Amino acid sequence: MILALLAVLSMVTEVAALPFLFTRFRPQINWTQPRMERWVIEEQPRSIEPHLDLVNHPNRTHSAATSGDGSDAEFLQRLVSIRHNQTSKSRMLWYDVGSGDGLVYPPFVDKALKLLNLKQVAFEIENSVMSKVTCTACRAGSGMLQHQIQSGKTDAELIRMISDYCTNLNIQSARVCQGVAQLFGSELIYVIKRVNLSPDELCSFIIGDGCGDVYNPYHEWEVIFPPVPKPPRLADLPIPLEAAPFFKVLHISDTHYDPHYAEGSNADCNEPLCCRLSSGRPATPNAAAGKWGDYRKCDTPKRTVDHMLEHIAETHKDIDYILWTGDLPPHDVWNQTKEENLAIIKETVKQMVEKFPGIPIFPALGNHESAPVNSFPPPYVNQVDISISWLYDELDIQWRRWLPQSVTHTVRRGAFYSVLVRPGFRIISLNMNYCNNKNWWLLLNSTDPATELQWFITSCRVQSSPMRRFM
Numbered sequence: 149m150i151l152a153l154l155a156v157l158s159m160v161t162e163v164a165a166l167p168f169l170f171t172r173f174r175p176q177i178n179w180t181q182p183r184m185e186r187w188v189i190e191e192q193p194r195s196i197e198p199h200l201d202l203v204n205h206p207n208r209t210h211s212a213a214t215s216g217d218g219s220d221a222e223f224l225q226r227l228v229s230i231r232h233n234q235t236s237k238s239r240m241l242w243y244d245v246g247s248g249d250g251l252v253y254p255p256f257v258d259k260a261l262k263l264l265n266l267k268q269v270a271f272e273i274e275n276s277v278m279s280k281v282t283c284t285a286c287r288a289g290s291g292m293l294q295h296q297i298q299s300g301k302t303d304a305e306l307i308r309m310i311s312d313y314c315t316n317l318n319i320q321s322a323r324v325c326q327g328v329a330q331l332f333g334s335e336l337i338y339v340i341k342r343v344n345l346s347p348d349e350l351c352s353f354i355i356g357d358g359c360g361d362v363y364n365p366y367h368e369w370e371v372i373f374p375p376v377p378k379p380p381r382l383a384d385l386p387i388p389l390e391a392a393p394f395f396k397v398l399h400i401s402d403t404h405y406d407p408h409y410a411e412g413s414n415a416d417c418n419e420p421l422c423c424r425l426s427s428g429r430p431a432t433p434n435a436a437a438g439k440w441g442d443y444r445k446c447d448t449p450k451r452t453v454d455h456m457l458e459h460i461a462e463t464h465k466d467i468d469y470i471l472w473t474g475d476l477p478p479h480d481v482w483n484q485t486k487e488e489n490l491a492i493i494k495e496t497v498k499q500m501v502e503k504f505p506g507i508p509i510f511p512a513l514g515n516h517e518s519a520p521v522n523s524f525p526p527p528y529v530n531q532v533d534i535s536i537s538w539l540y541d542e543l544d545i546q547w548r549r550w551l552p553q554s555v556t557h558t559v560r561r562g563a564f565y566s567v568l569v570r571p572g573f574r575i576i577s578l579n580m581n582y583c584n585n586k587n588w589w590l591l592l593n594s595t596d597p598a599t600e601l602q603w604f605i606t607s608c609r610v611q612s613s614p615m616r617r618f619m
């Protein structure tokens with residue numbers, strides 16, 4: 149469960165350019181300040197309450213986490229049945245936990261840990277392969293966490309426990325385990341305490357296809373289509389001529405600039421991100437981090453980002469506009485802070501303004517912009533210490549260099565927006581983190597977070613006509 153949170157999922161806005169709709173060759177971006185949308189988001193139906201009621205849904209096929217007597221024996225039996233139900237036999241080994249680590253677990257925890265091949269799990273998560281092994285680990289891990297919560301452990305005890313399991317089972321280095329437990333623990337415990345889902349339902353949601361297709365009525369929802377006629381299908385439009393006008397578009401994504409990258413540092417460390425002074429000394433000359441970057445577990449040095457942007461700006465002086473789809477911070481997901489992430493966003497925005505003066509830039513949000521990574525609470529999570537407004541409010545300020553004031557209400561609400569670039573040409577930028585199954589807030593309620601999909605449908609249907617298309 150905790151491990152699953154380390155997985156990286158890059159979300160990129162899907163684009164489809166339709167330059168043939170324009171009549172002049174190389175049309176200039178003719179920036180028009182969009183008029184205020186007719187859409188008033190506050191007036192739209194929205195789901196604001198998470199499903200916190202501990203009432204079993206009549207259509208559920210799986211028992212809730214709260215079923216059973218909650219005893220150690222009952223919990224262990226559930227784990228055994230999880231193990232027997234999974235099918236990946238050859239890779240599912242009984243893992244020998246080294247003894248003498250000085251930690252005293254309850255006896256049932258020792259038995260439970262032996263059900264899992266945790267090394268395999270760690271490998272799969274770092275490599276974004278989610279198989280049955282990770283699924284089983286997720287079910288056992290979330291079962292264990294729920295069990296400990298039910299037995300009255302405090303948040304501090306739970307966080308310590310997560311950290312100890314991770315360290316003693318050698319899943320990551322001690323400081324990564326500690327950092328992950330501290331950073332992700334309190335939010336995760338907050339959510340797990342409030343959901344009424346069984347481990348099967350939780351893990352089917354988080355891991356997806358690799359973890360069965362468990363029916364979960366709590367995540368069933370509908371959207372409303374406005375009563376306007378459908379625009380004609382794209383297939384009905386003529387194929388563009390070879391000499392048709394076009395835009396030159398630059399798409400930049402996932403720069404993951406690491407301010408702490410150090411040439412010559414260890415590129416082959418045992419942590420999710422290397423090539424920093426803190427990664428230790430390289431064991432061999434070959435293990436040393438390169439000048440311009442490294443293909444091992446490293447992010448991008450500043451000089452490489454600078455050089456790349458300079459090269460693009462010099463070589464392509466005729467860029468019409470830029471699509472910039474985020475993932476700016478580095479992958480040190482165990483020790484990120486909100487302040488550091490904001491500093492990286494501000495610095496990179498400044499850099500883009502300097503390198504591409506006067507060129508319109510249309511940004512979108514990546515999953516790494518939040519701290520902790522993948523954590524994007526929907527608007528109903530409004531406690532000051534957990535709300536996501538620390539990020540969206542700053543994005544609104546930073547993105548305003550390129551976007552009109554009319555988008556402020558949707559950017560501050562959910563980091564999505566729609567702008568009219570020129571008559572007949574609109575760009576819609578979506579925040580796909582509300583479709584990210586690693587965003588644990590969706591476990592509370594995944595029904596159209598921030599009303600984004602409903603807004604998107606209405607934006608498309610109300611504003612579209614045969615001559616209006618979207619990116």
Ligand SMILES: [Zn+2]
Nearest residue numbers: 158402475516
């Ligand atoms: Zn990325």
